[in-house]
Amino acid sequence: MSRIGILTRLCPPGSLRRSVVKFVNPLHTFFGPIFQKEMATMSRRRGTYGIRLLYALIMVGIVSLFYLGTVVEGAFSSSAAESIQERARIAPTLAIVIGWIQFILLTLAGPLLTANAICDEKTRRTLPSLATTPLHATQIIFGKLASRMYTVVLLVALSIPLLLFLRVYGGLQAQVIVAFAALTLGSSTLAASIAIMYSVWHRRPWSVIIITALTLGLVYAAPPVTFGIISIYWPGAGMFAFMEAGFLCPPMVLIILTAQAQGESFPLQLDLDLMVTLSVVYMFTAALLIGIFASFMLRRVMLAEAGGWKAGRGSPMPTSRGGRKSKAGRRRSRHVWDAPVLWRETHQPLFGGGWSRWVIGIIVLLAVAAIYARVAWVGAFDDQAFHITIAVIFLILHLIISSVATTHVIAAERDARSLDVLLATPLSATRIIMGKYIGGLWRVGLIPAFLFLHTIAFAMFGYLRPATVYQVGMILLGATVFQTGLGLFFSVACRSAMRASIANLVTGFFAWIATPILFALLVAITDRFFWDLEESLFAKLLLAVNPVWMVVGTMDGAISRSTQPYEYPFEDASIIGYCAWLTISAFLLSGAGLLGVSGATLRLARQSGRVVF
Amino acid sequence: MIDIRDVTVRYGSLVALDKLTLHIARGEAFGYIGPNGAGKSTTMKILACLLRATSGEASVGGLDVRKEAEQIRRMIGYMPDFLGVYDDLTVDEYLQFFAAAFSTPRRERRKLIDGVLDLTDLTEKRHELVDGLSRGMQQRLGIARVLIHDPAVLLLDEPASGLDPRARIEMRELLLELRNMGKTIIVSSHILSELHEMCSSIGIIERGRLLFAGTLEDAFMQADVGRRVAIRVESGVDRAMALLQEDERCAEVTVEKSDVVVQLHPDERSVHFLLERLMGQGFHIEGFTAREEKLEDVFLRLTQGKVQ
Structure with missing residues (x-):
């Protein structure tokens, strides 16, 4: 049968014409009953207005900061021309x-x-x-x-x-x-x-x-x-x-x-x-x-x-x-551990069905293999840019995945209405939360494991300093525990899994991306009139706990140039000093993450009237 | 076994339960009746230690739901009105999960799971995904789950909702079997005829207030629902109706199809006078059948038909 014939059978000419006319009519396609229903639902949610207000406050806050800076600058500057010049800069x-x-x-x-x-x-x-x-x-x-x-x-x-x-x-x-x-x-x-x-x-x-x-x-x-x-x-x-x-x-x-x-x-x-x-x-x-x-x-x-x-x-x-x-009959039941929550979480796929795991896995593997093959071809295994690129790409990917890996664990049970059944068991809040948390860590482990293996392999072959293995480990530890721990807290605190994911991603965005940029902006606005923010302990700490910043610093100093010290967060830092900084930052971030886990445990215990341990 | 005293639950300005007082004895099958939003699920959640009452006290097996929740959770099996299942698990894994959650020793799990699967007739579905089961089977799996730790008390919130007639009958038989096993059961349902058949006592709740709690007999008495008898006469239906209407022991006499249906006063337990009276007047009786009192009637009388 010809194509036109098939089309006519599937969709009679009159119907086809009507469908096309309806489709090109934006009022029908974009602003139809679904749009109206969604808008009505959204308008009833307080969160909708909360997000808009928060966004507006952030934007107004940034501009107000600038305006404040110009006012202060005007008070201190020797001439109006200098002040205008500074604002224009x-x-x-x-x-x-x-x-x-x-x-x-x-x-x-x-x-x-x-x-x-x-x-x-x-x-x-x-x-x-x-x-x-x-x-x-x-x-x-x-x-x-x-x-x-x-x-x-x-x-x-x-x-x-x-x-x-x-x-x-x-x-x-x-x-x-x-x-x-x-x-x-x-x-x-x-x-x-x-x-x-x-x-x-x-x-x-x-x-x-x-x-x-x-x-x-x-x-x-x-x-x-x-x-x-x-x-x-x-x-x-x-x-x-x-x-x-x-x-x-x-x-x-x-x-x-x-x-x-x-x-x-x-x-x-x-x-x-x-x-x-x-x-x-x-x-x-x-x-x-x-x-x-x-x-x-x-x-x-x-x-x-x-x-x-x-x-x-x-x-x-x-x-x-x-x-x-689905072909359920061919399935065999697995053996459930004595820690059932942990068992289930470790058996939950990150990407849903098996096919998507394979597709994504193959695409990522091909892309990574192509990069490695190209670098091997030009003999650039000791190139800083190569290691920095690999580390930054995989770290950002890891941060995004970590941001949503634990946000659903409780909230999604609430969405699916299976939480009541779980809470009717005598499992303590700690057993539930820790099972969910460790399971979440297990699920996000693939990318950090790859980055870690990359570092170990290149350190073994002498392209990277051996200390880099420890440094990368510390960066990954801190960032992972922080992001997943907070995600778990949001999962208990938020009503739906989506809200929890949004809250954690926004937190991650502000912690890792917006805060350093805003801080740099603050420095630019105030550096001539206030104390030297750029050299303050707060600035050092802000950068030392930022995994992207620190992984760049680590890889920058990782190439075997034994005489060159590390540049971040202090200039001319020794290996020991740098490792110490990373250890402190990993502890600080892990501490914050574990605080999130503890908060989630206490909140769940209080919500469901159960013992913590 | 279950004691609830002056329990009030408020959600903001909404009073979900208003000074609810209820006592359910050990081994009793208690039917909890009420319209949507009456407070049935709220009561069950309090007993399952999932919700804290604003005021009042509740205990299960003498244990306070506020202070001894951990022990209570081991004593009860709670099945919510909407069974949210773990869609990525098989039936066997689902039951293993909850057996492990109740710290059932590993060596006993297999035997227990075999037992509950057999009882709920799910053995054939053992390795199928929970999400692939029909609604009726999922409800049965819900029952299997609450039985996995052999609890003394079962809290079943609308276990038959959404089931087809066959699945409802199966569910009813299953609950009767559990009742015979000596479990204390609280079951809520909208299908009153089913509760009538399997419950030893009922409670009627409306807008957070308990209107009635007691045995079925008490309910019929309190609702003033007398016995009903259907009489088929060979001829002269209208005359027979007029004759019986004159008798003060008959509360109401109607004609349904070709039968004369007599509703007796609640305190009237004998029916032989109806036969004597009709035969004395020369009527030929073709049929004489006692009709079951309906729980629906009790429910409507006690709620005075005002249920929303």
Whole structure:
């Protein structure tokens, strides 16, 4: 049968026309009943307003800090001209910092807002009901996407007046501010659409968040890596590819935009306006196409779920229209340990079903193998940049995964309404929480184990200092215990797993990314008038507990240059001094993380009226 | 076995339980009846040590739910109204999980699991994923779970909700078997006829207030629900009805299909006078059947039909 014939059979001409007309009508697809329902639900949640208020306070706080700095500066400066000059120096930096914080935060917020969109429908078993309505799958997907992006649009809109206000002091041009906002919106929408696509065939929102983070990393990293590879073999072609297709990597576009806004000259003649426009169009088009694909999949999943098929189990997607039940009969029961909570947590997959584990595992392995092969080919195993890149990429990935690995352990039981059954057992709060916590640590162990093995292997072959093994171990220990411990606390404190994940990711973002940037900004604003913040103990401590910062420092000093001391957090630190710093920071972070675990234990004990031990 | 005294639970301005006082004896099967939101689940959660009362006292087996929760948890088996299951476990693993949670010695677990699976007729499904089971089977698994540590008290919140008629009958038979095993059972349900058949006593709660608690007989007495008898006469149904209406021992006489249905006054236990009276007037009796009193009637009378 011809393609047209198949199309006509599946969708009669009149129906097809109606479907197309409905689809292109945004009021129908984006702002239909699902959008209205989601908006009504969101408006009843206090958290919605809380997030908006918090965001507004942060933005206003940053700008107020700047304003305060200028007022103080005005009081101390010898002349008005000097004062204006100083403000003009800082204002663009401040605007750029706000723009970047907003870009990272809202790109992360996109998946956080949409990861549970379809997962929740599965948990509540409402998908079959939706399948019986005349609603089209595109209405469901785009309605949910639009309602969640409404929050992002509001937050972006909130920052624009502040950034424009900074223009009074010589901030960024309005055109650059709009470009920042558009790129941020595009990136957030793209990330959100990827998350909503994964949520169609995953059961657990945290799996969706992790896989979305990995996918987004690949999507954004692929263009520069490709240009790099092309440049190695055909230097001219690499540059040409970058100029023609650089818009495919929005962070890169933002970097170029930032450089230009700061008045730095760029070696290539780029039409930046066109690049920004293309980048924004690319992201929204990609989001639209992903949404359409997700809608197509959703229809099948809805019918399959009604037929007994379970997402996240067996085949990645239902193979027939009606779906089929998972092959439960072939399963064999495993032996449960005497510590049942720990047993269950250690047997829970991080990424959901077996197939996705394999797919992700193979992609990551291929990518890592390609990097190692390339480095081996050029003989650059003693290159700092190689070790720093590996350490930073895997550490950031680990931090993201750690942020959501324990946030669901109690909250998800509450969502699935299995918590009451667990709490009706005589298990003490400590046994429950520690079982969940150790299980969470076990699940996130793969990436740190890889990084640790990388360090051990290169130390054994003499490329890295032996002390690096200890240093990397300390950095990983502190960051992991901190992030997972806090995640566990949020899991007990928050009503839903998604809220807990958002709370922990935001905490991680502020602890590892925003605080050092804001601190640097504070230093820039106040350095001439207050004490030397940059050299203060607080500054050293802030950087010493930052795993990304410290892993860069560690790898920087790790190459066998026995005479060169470490630079962070003190200049000219000896190996022993540096190791001591890392040990202290690991203890501090672990202490904070374990405080979170203790808080979770006490809270659970109090909530359920059970003994702590 | 179970004592609740003046227990009040408030959620903000909402009073979920209002000075509830209840006593349930050992080995009793107590049917807890009430509309949605009446306070049934709240009562069960207090007994399962999952919720603290705003005021009042409650004890299970003489143990205070506030102070001796750990011992109580070992004594009770609680099945919530919505059975949230661990979807990634098999039936066997699910039961092993809870056996381990109750610190059941490892060597005894296999035997216990075999026993409860056999009792709940789930042996065939042993290695199937919990999430793949039908609703009825999941409910039975819920019962198997609460039995895994052999508790003396079972708190079953709507165990038959959402089940098809066959599964309901199976569930009822299972609960009757548990009752015969001497367990103290509190079971809440909307399906009153099922409670009628398997409970020795009932409690009726509405808007947090206990309207009635006692044996079924007491309930019928208190609700003024007399015995009902259906009489089939060969001819002259209207005349027979008029005749019986004159008798002051009959509270209500109606015609249902071709039967004359007589509702006696609650204190009237004998029925032979109906036969004597009709036959004395020359009626030919084709059928004479005592009709079961309905728990629904009791419920409606005691709640005065005001249940929302």
